[in-house]
Amino acid sequence: MAGKQAEAIGKLVVIGVGLIGGSVACGARQRRLCQETIGVVRDAETARLAVEAGVVDRACLNIEEVAPKLGEGDLVMVAVPTLAVEEVLRQLQVCLSSEVTVTDGASVKGSVAEAARRVYGLLPAQLVLGHPIAGSEKSGVSAANPNLYVDHRVILTPTAETGAGHLARVRQLWQGLEAEVVDMPIAEHDDVLGATSHLPHAIAYSLVDTLAHDIDNPNIFRYAAGGFRDFTRIASSDPVMWHDIMKANRHAVVHSLDQFMDNLTRLRAAIERSDGDYLLQMFTRAKTARDCYTRLSSPNDETPE
Amino acid sequence: MAGKQAEAIGKLVVIGVGLIGGSVACGARQRRLCQETIGVVRDAETARLAVEAGVVDRACLNIEEVAPKLGEGDLVMVAVPTLAVEEVLRQLQVCLSSEVTVTDGASVKGSVAEAARRVYGLLPAQLVLGHPIAGSEKSGVSAANPNLYVDHRVILTPTAETGAGHLARVRQLWQGLEAEVVDMPIAEHDDVLGATSHLPHAIAYSLVDTLAHDIDNPNIFRYAAGGFRDFTRIASSDPVMWHDIMKANRHAVVHSLDQFMDNLTRLRAAIERSDGDYLLQMFTRAKTARDCYTRLSSPNDETPE
Incomplete structure (x- = not known):
């Protein structure tokens, strides 16, 4: 992006001020990355809470109230659940100038690109x-x-159609929020996240559901060891959000699930036949990979409960 | 155990001063729960470290050095990997008086009971x-x-053969270490732990192994989200210990794995056919169960890295 100096951000409009959008809004507001921070929320109570907590300067309930007044240099962030992005884009297409930069924070990128094309x-x-x-x-x-x-990574998935100025403005927002910005093709993003995030969530939900409902022992959780709490933390994630992600990225998730189930089936067979060599080699290989990942990843990737 | 007042513990001999045995030894020593704490370790370097760190009063390399001098009121804790317990019992059977209390800390109880019978x-x-x-x-x-x-739970699995005085002495040790002691039949212990501990470890090792070796993307871990670190923490556990546990409890582990894989197969099918109702219901059910577990479990069950 050398030579492409982004202009300062004007108005920042965040549609959906949950964890993702709310954190962008209050992070940008506190750091004075934009002239005004406006939240678009679904009800008056959320609007009140968002303003009271200092997440946004002001909040409104309809995109149509704010979108027509935006122009070049302004930025709209769509931070609604993955499958709700299309409906928001449909509203923006009607009332937003093509000079305004639009970005999103959805966990799946291929489905959002398809929605935009529609x-x-x-x-x-x-x-x-x-x-x-x-x-x-x-x-x-x-x-x-x-x-x-x-110190967290943000993946942007620009295409040949993406405007360089718009890309620079979005990059500037995330860098202003002190994130590390990485570019990646859409398909690679969905494959990588399908394997490292969507697959683990499917596994965690399924494990907890198995223990809670398939196993005939009402006290099963009472004696769960310490590691169980960490291991199942992601099963406490928002079901609506993850319903959307699984549907939006279903091809990549199913592919990752198949690879995982193949590996687990081999492990099951090794346990059943008491194949000590297989178990020791596989556990050692996995421990080495996981310890290596821990050294690579930043301490801020830690998710405290 | 009313009316069965346990005598004070005399000598505490801990065979294997790793995480489990070392923590018993130094916890008992600091709290003055016994007259002397003796470690039996495998090499001179570990002996030196254990004494220097104040884990034990003294350490020796052979059970035969210390066992013949023990009598009623003394307690031997066998804290070696699960499949190594039998060899230790074989040595104790030769040189230890039947008046000395013996306990263990192995993660599987059925296999240790079988070893003792042999x-x-x-x-x-x-x-x-x-x-x-x-x-x-x-x-x-x-x-x-x-x-x-x-504030952690300790499960004891006494049988009809277990001496009441010996049981009381072991209970006294754990209560002295401020643990909550629970009694449970051997088979139930192995089923419950197979489902809540051994199954999650099998899954975590298999997931990390899948990502590290089956998926064709060398950078896969670079973009792993925050939850991934918690989710895979248990895949950094000791491979030898877990090799032993999987072999020792293989019937229960295979049974739990089958139940989990059935559940995961149903989830995979629901994702493939975009069955939103199934996904939302299952994720909601699992989140409710997991949130309920979190409220039940003690904050000390948290495992910091």
């Missing part, structure tokens, strides 16, 4: 798709945290 | 099998922690 007939230059790799099993406006993205 | 021809009254539900992915004498068991 709405606009193509991927508009103003639309910069992105995904901050930061989360928590918490949700809602009360989970907003101005430092959520500090 | 060694002694029956379950000796002096042998009280137990399992502290506290752990960490750390191991070795440097992981010993005098407060590891505070």
Whole structure:
């Protein structure tokens, strides 16, 4: 992006001020990354909470109230559940100037790109798709945290259609929030996240459901060991959000699930035949990979409960 | 146990001063729960470390050095990997008086009971099998922690053969270490732990192995989200220990794995056919169960890295 100096951000409009959008809004507001921070929320109570908590300067209930007044230099962030992005884009397509930069924070990028093509007939230059790799099993406006993205990675998935100025503006927002911005093709993003995030969530939900409902022991959780709490933390994540993600990225998730189930089936067979060599080699290989990952990843990737 | 007042513990001999045994030794020593704490270790370097770190009063390399001098009121804790317990019992059977209380900390109880029957021809009254539900992915004498068991559950699995005085003495040790002691039949222990501990470890090792070796993307871990670190922490556990546990409890583990894989197969099918109702119901059910578990479990069940 050398030579492409982004202008300062004007108005920042965040549609959906839950964990992801609320953290962008209050992080940008506290750091004075934009002239005004406006939240678009679904009810008056959330609007009141968002303003009271200092997450936004002001909040309104309809995109149509704020979108027509935006122009070049302004930025709209769509931070609603993955499958709700299309309906928001449909509203923006009607009332938003093509000069306004639009980005999102959805966990799946291929489905959002498809939605945009359905709405606009193509991927508009103003639309910069992105995904901050930061989360928590918490949700809602009360989970907003101005430092959520500090030292976390944000993946942007620009295409040939993406406008360079719009891309620079979105990059500037995330860098202002102290995130590390990485570019990646849409398909690679969905494969990587399908394997490292969506697959673990499917496994965690399934494990907890198995123990709670398939196993005939009402006290099963009473004697769960310490590691169980960490291992199942992601099963406390928002069911609606994860319903959307699994549907939106179903091909990649099913592919990852198949690879995992193949591996687990081999492990099951090794346990059944008491194949000590297999067990020791596999556990050692996995421990080495996991210890190596721990050294690579930042301490801020830790998710406290 | 009313009316069965346990005598004070005399000598406490801990065979194997890793995380489990070392934490018993230094916890008992700091709280003055016994007259002397003696470690039996495998090499001179570990002996030196264990004494220097204050884990034990003294350490020796052979059970035969210390066992013949023990009598009623003394307690031997066998804290070696699950499949190594039999060899230790074989040595104790030769050189230890039947008046000395013996307990263990192995993660599987059925296999240890079978080993004892092979060694002694029956379950000796002096042998009280137990399992502290506290752990960490750390191991070795440097992981010993005098407060590891505070507010953690310890499961004892006494049988009709277990001597009441021996049972009381072991209970007294764990209560002295501030643990909550629970009694449970051997088979129930192995089923419950198979489902809540051994199954999650099998899954975590298999997931990390899948991502590290089956998926064709060398950067896969770079973009792993925050929850991934918690989710895979248990895959950094000691491979030898878990090799032993999977072999020792293989019937229960395979049974739990089958139930989990059935559940996961149903989830996979629901994702593939985009069955939103199924996904939302299952994720909601699992989140409710997991949130309920979190409220039940003690904050000390948290395993910091």
